[in-house]
Amino acid sequence: MEFIAAYLPSAMTNDATIAQLPLAMPEIILLCMACIVLVVDLFLTDKTRGGTYILSQITLVALIVITTMTFAKQDTIAFNGTFIRDGMGDLLKIFIYIATFAVFLYSKSYLKARDIYKGEYYVLGLFGVLGMMIMVSAQSFLTIYLGLELLSLCMYAMVALQRDSIIASESAMKYFVLGAIASGMLLYGMSMIYGATGSLELSTISSEVAAQQQNIILIFGLVFVVVGVAFKLGAVPFHMWLPDVYQGSPTAVTIFIGSAPKIAAFAMMMRLLVDGLGALHVQWQDMLMIMAIASMAIGNVVAIAQTNLKRMLAYSTISHVGFIMLGVMTATKEGYAASMFYTITYTLMALGAFGMIMLMSRMGFESDKLDDLRGLNHRSPWFAFMMLIFMFSMAGVPPFVGFWAKLQVLKSVVSIDLIWLALIAVIFSIVGAFYYLRVIKLMYFDTPQETSGIEAASDLRLLLSVNGIVVLALGLYPQLIMGIITSVI
Amino acid sequence: MFESWPLLSLVIWTPIVGGMLVLATGGDKNATEARVLALVFSIITFALSIPLYTEFNSASGSMQFIEHHEWMSLGSLRFYYHLGVDGIAMPLILLTTFMTVIIVIAGWEVIKFKAAQYMAAFLIMSGLMVGVFSALDGALFYVFWEAMLIPMFLVIGVWGGPRRVYATIKFFLYTFLGSVFMLVAFIYMANKTGSFEILELHSLPLTKTEQMFIFIAFLLAFSVKVPMWPVHTWLPDAHVEAPTGGSVVLAAIMLKLGAYGFLRFSLPITPDASQELAWLMITLSLIAVVYIGFVALVQQDMKKLIAYSSISHMGFVTLGFFIVWSIYSPVTHDVKMIVTGINGAVVQMISHGFISAAMFLVVGVMYDRIHSRQIADYGGVANTMPTFAAFAVLFAMANAGLPGTSGFVGEFLVILAAFKANPWFAFLAASTLIIGAAYTLWMVKRVFFGQVANEKVQGLTDINAREFFFLSVLAVMVLFFGLYPAPLLEVMDESVTNLVRHILQSKIPQ
Numbered sequence: 001m002e003f004i005a006a007y008l009p010s011a012m013t014n015d016a017t018i019a020q021l022p023l024a025m026p027e028i029i030l031l032c033m034a035c036i037v038l039v040v041d042l043f044l045t046d047k048t049r050g051g052t053y054i055l056s057q058i059t060l061v062a063l064i065v066i067t068t069m070t071f072a073k074q075d076t077i078a079f080n081g082t083f084i085r086d087g088m089g090d091l092l093k094i095f096i097y098i099a100t101f102a103v104f105l106y107s108k109s110y111l112k113a114r115d116i117y118k119g120e121y122y123v124l125g126l127f128g129v130l131g132m133m134i135m136v137s138a139q140s141f142l143t144i145y146l147g148l149e150l151l152s153l154c155m156y157a158m159v160a161l162q163r164d165s166i167i168a169s170e171s172a173m174k175y176f177v178l179g180a181i182a183s184g185m186l187l188y189g190m191s192m193i194y195g196a197t198g199s200l201e202l203s204t205i206s207s208e209v210a211a212q213q214q215n216i217i218l219i220f221g222l223v224f225v226v227v228g229v230a231f232k233l234g235a236v237p238f239h240m241w242l243p244d245v246y247q248g249s250p251t252a253v254t255i256f257i258g259s260a261p262k263i264a265a266f267a268m269m270m271r272l273l274v275d276g277l278g279a280l281h282v283q284w285q286d287m288l289m290i291m292a293i294a295s296m297a298i299g300n301v302v303a304i305a306q307t308n309l310k311r312m313l314a315y316s317t318i319s320h321v322g323f324i325m326l327g328v329m330t331a332t333k334e335g336y337a338a339s340m341f342y343t344i345t346y347t348l349m350a351l352g353a354f355g356m357i358m359l360m361s362r363m364g365f366e367s368d369k370l371d372d373l374r375g376l377n378h379r380s381p382w383f384a385f386m387m388l389i390f391m392f393s394m395a396g397v398p399p400f401v402g403f404w405a406k407l408q409v410l411k412s413v414v415s416i417d418l419i420w421l422a423l424i425a426v427i428f429s430i431v432g433a434f435y436y437l438r439v440i441k442l443m444y445f446d447t448p449q450e451t452s453g454i455e456a457a458s459d460l461r462l463l464l465s466v467n468g469i470v471v472l473a474l475g476l477y478p479q480l481i482m483g484i485i486t487s488v489i
Numbered sequence: 490m491f492e493s494w495p496l497l498s499l500v501i502w503t504p505i506v507g508g509m510l511v512l513a514t515g516g517d518k519n520a521t522e523a524r525v526l527a528l529v530f531s532i533i534t535f536a537l538s539i540p541l542y543t544e545f546n547s548a549s550g551s552m553q554f555i556e557h558h559e560w561m562s563l564g565s566l567r568f569y570y571h572l573g574v575d576g577i578a579m580p581l582i583l584l585t586t587f588m589t590v591i592i593v594i595a596g597w598e599v600i601k602f603k604a605a606q607y608m609a610a611f612l613i614m615s616g617l618m619v620g621v622f623s624a625l626d627g628a629l630f631y632v633f634w635e636a637m638l639i640p641m642f643l644v645i646g647v648w649g650g651p652r653r654v655y656a657t658i659k660f661f662l663y664t665f666l667g668s669v670f671m672l673v674a675f676i677y678m679a680n681k682t683g684s685f686e687i688l689e690l691h692s693l694p695l696t697k698t699e700q701m702f703i704f705i706a707f708l709l710a711f712s713v714k715v716p717m718w719p720v721h722t723w724l725p726d727a728h729v730e731a732p733t734g735g736s737v738v739l740a741a742i743m744l745k746l747g748a749y750g751f752l753r754f755s756l757p758i759t760p761d762a763s764q765e766l767a768w769l770m771i772t773l774s775l776i777a778v779v780y781i782g783f784v785a786l787v788q789q790d791m792k793k794l795i796a797y798s799s800i801s802h803m804g805f806v807t808l809g810f811f812i813v814w815s816i817y818s819p820v821t822h823d824v825k826m827i828v829t830g831i832n833g834a835v836v837q838m839i840s841h842g843f844i845s846a847a848m849f850l851v852v853g854v855m856y857d858r859i860h861s862r863q864i865a866d867y868g869g870v871a872n873t874m875p876t877f878a879a880f881a882v883l884f885a886m887a888n889a890g891l892p893g894t895s896g897f898v899g900e901f902l903v904i905l906a907a908f909k910a911n912p913w914f915a916f917l918a919a920s921t922l923i924i925g926a927a928y929t930l931w932m933v934k935r936v937f938f939g940q941v942a943n944e945k946v947q948g949l950t951d952i953n954a955r956e957f958f959f960l961s962v963l964a965v966m967v968l969f970f971g972l973y974p975a976p977l978l979e980v981m982d983e984s985v986t987n988l989v990r991h992i993l994q995s996k997i998p999q
Binding site for chain 1: 512561562563564565566606628631632635636638639642643646647653654657658661662665666669670672673676677679680
C-alpha cells in the first residue's frame, strides 16, 4: 500500500474517486454478475445448468447495451490515472462481449456432450472478460498487468477444464509455465521503464519518454515489454505455446482463447506501445517488423504441414498476428485503424471456423482432423458454404471481409513507403491460400466417409449462419465497422 | 426506353441473384427445376445485355452506360461503385452473356451430379465476369476479378477429371499469385490519387521507374490470365481436367480478361513503360504464336491440343497490342495502322471466344459418348456422326484461320499491322496460319476421317437436337463475323482510336 501511495501523483479525495465510478460501470456490473453467477451455480444441478448459461448470456447482452448507450465521446482518465474510458476502448469492449456471447452459444452443446457443462466454464469466462476489459481500459502499467493476469489465470484454468484429458493437462501446464515467463518479462520491462521515468502512468511515461529518448534503460525495458506483448499475441518467435494450447484444449476453450483475448492483446499493444512508449516508435517499429515477417512466414508455411484442423488454425492465427503487427508497425493512425479492423474481423472469422468444428462434433467425436471435413458439401451444402466463406475470407479473397482487412494493412504499409514489405506480406498470403484451399478441396472435391447429415442444435446452426453472412456482408460493405473505427482512433 | 435503366448493374446482378435462387432449389431431386431456372436467368441476362449494343453510340469513344455511386471510404481511400463500358468492353460483355446461355444448354443432361450447384456457379461467374469488364473503379475491378476465381475453382474441382484437384489448385494459386502484385500496384497509385478510379489513374503522371514497376505488376497479373509463355502451364492442366462448361468459360472469356487488362490498365496507365518493354512483350507473343503452335502439334489429348492452340491464338492478341510503338512514326502521326492492329486483336479476342468454345463443345460432345479425349481412341467419326462432323470441320477450319470464318479477320488485321511494324514480326506471326492448319487439320483427319477405328466409334449416335442447336448457333456466329465483321469493328473503332491517342502521350512528369 505504501508503494501505491508513493506513486500516486496527488492523493485525490475519496469523493472524487466515487464520482468517477460510473465510468467503470460495465466493469462493476460484470464483476457483480460474475459473483452472482458463481453463487447461483452452487444451487443448480446438471439438469438446471441452463440457468448459469442464461444468466451469463444476459449479463453479456446487458453489457453490450450499457456500453453502447454510454459510448465514450471523449477520453476520460479516471481513478488517479489508472483507468481510461475512450471510444477505442468501448468499441473493443463491445466486440469482446459479442465474441464471448458467441463463444458461450457455440460451445453449449459441445460442453454438454463432454460432461464439462459446468458453472466454472462460465464463471471463468466472465472473469476472463473482466480481465480483458481492464486491459482495454488500462492507463497504467499496474492496471495492464492486473487485467492481463486476471485473464491469463482464467484461461489457464479453462484449458485444464477437462481434468481427465492428458493432452489438455499438458497444454495447461505448458501454457501456464510459458505464460508466467512472459508475464515475468513484461514486469521486468515495466520495472525498467518505471526506473527511468519514475511513473507507472502511461500519460506521464509518454511525456517522460519523449524527453529522454536516448536513454538506453528505456530501450532495454521496451524490448521486454515487446516480448511480453508478442507472447500474448502469439507472434513468432514467441508462438510456441499457441499450437499446443489450441490443439490440446477442448474446442469450447480453444474458441474462447482464439477470439476475444486477441482483441484484448491488441488493446494492450496499443496502450503500451502507442499510448505509453509512442516516442520510442523508431525502436519498436523494427522489432514489430521482424516479428511480423517471421510470423507470416512461419505461420503460413508450417500450417501447410498440419493434419489437425485446430492446429492448422493455430498457425493461421500466427500468420494473421503478423498482419496485425504490420499495421501497428507503421506508427500511423491509418495503420492502427487497419490493425484494429483486422483484429476484429479476424475474431469474427476465427469464431466461425472454430464454431464449425463444434457444429460437426458430437459425443465421443471431436471432428478436429482435417479429414473430418471430407465431403461436407454432400452432407450439408449450406454449412460447407459457410466454411468456404470463412476460409476464403481468411485467405484474403474478395468479396469477403478478410480481403478488406488485408487491403487496409497493405495500404498503411505502402503509405510509409515500405512497398517491399507489402510485397513480402502478399507473397506469404499466397502461401497461406494453399492450406485454406485444401480445406475447401476436402469439403467439396472429396467424397464423405459418412453420409449422415449434420445434427446440431438450432441455435448453433442459426449463429453459424449469421456469422457467415456477417463475414460476407462486411465484405460487401466494410465501412460499417471501419467507419466507427476511424472515428474512435 | 433503356436510358434510365441501370443496364450494367442488371447484367451483373441478375445472374448472381439467379444463381442463388438456383442454389436454393436444393439437391439433385429438383435438378430439372434448377436447369430451367438457370436457363431462364441466363436468357434474361442475355436479353438485358442486348440494349448495350443497340443503344451504344459508336461515334463516341468515351465510357457509356455510366453508373457512378459512392460505395464507401475506408481511412483516406474512397471507393466508388463506378460502371461503364466503351466499344472494347461492350462486345466482350455480350460474348459473356451469350456464352452463359450456351453453357447452360450444353450442360443440360450431361451434368447429373449436383446440377443446381453447377448451373449456379456458371450464372454467378457470368455476373462477376461482366463486372470485371464494366468496372471503372480499380478496387471494384479487383473484387470481381478475384471473386470470379471462387466459382471457377469449384467448377474444375467438383466436376473435373481425375487430376482435377491438382489442376484447380494450380489454376487458383497461379492466378492469385499474379493478382496480388496488381493489388499492391493499385494501392501504390491509390495512395497518390486517394481513390482507385481507373479514369483518374489513366491521367496520373508517373515517373519512368514507377511505371516500370507498375507495368511489371500488371504484367504478372494479366500474363498469367492470358496466358502468355512462359506462365501458361496452368492452362493445359485446367482445360484438360475441367468439365466442358468450365473449359468453354476459361477459353472463351477468362483468357480475354487478361488481354482486356492490358488494354484497360497496362497500356493507358503505364504507356512509357509499355513502350520501353514492348520488345519483351512482342518476343513473348511471338514465342507463344510459334513455339506453342509446335507444342500443340504433338498433343495426344484433344483438349490439350485446343488449349495450346488457345495460347497460340492469344499470342496474336498481345502482339496486336504491343506493336503500337513499332508502327508509330512521330513524323506522320498516323495512327490508322496502329488502330487496325488493336482492332484486329480485339476481333481476335471475340472470334477466339466463339471458336475455342465451339472446339471445346465439339470435344465435349464426343467425350460424353465415349469418355475419352485421346485422339488415338477415335477415327472415322464422320462415318457414324455425319452432321456432327460437318460442324467439327467448320470449327476446325475457323481455328486454322480460313478466310470466311471469324478466325481469319482478326489474324489478318494483326498480321497486316505487324507487317507495317516489322516484316519479320509478320513473317513469324503468319507462320501460324501454316502451323495452326497443321495441328488442327491433322487432328480432324485422325479423329473424323478414315476407317471407323473401333466398336466404340461404330456405336456412336449423331448429335441430338440440343447439341445441334448450340453448335449451329456458334457456327452462325463464326460465319457471320467472318463474312461481315463491320458491326464489331464499328463499335470499337472510336474507342480504340481514343486509346491509341492516349497511350502515345508520355505520362512522365516534366
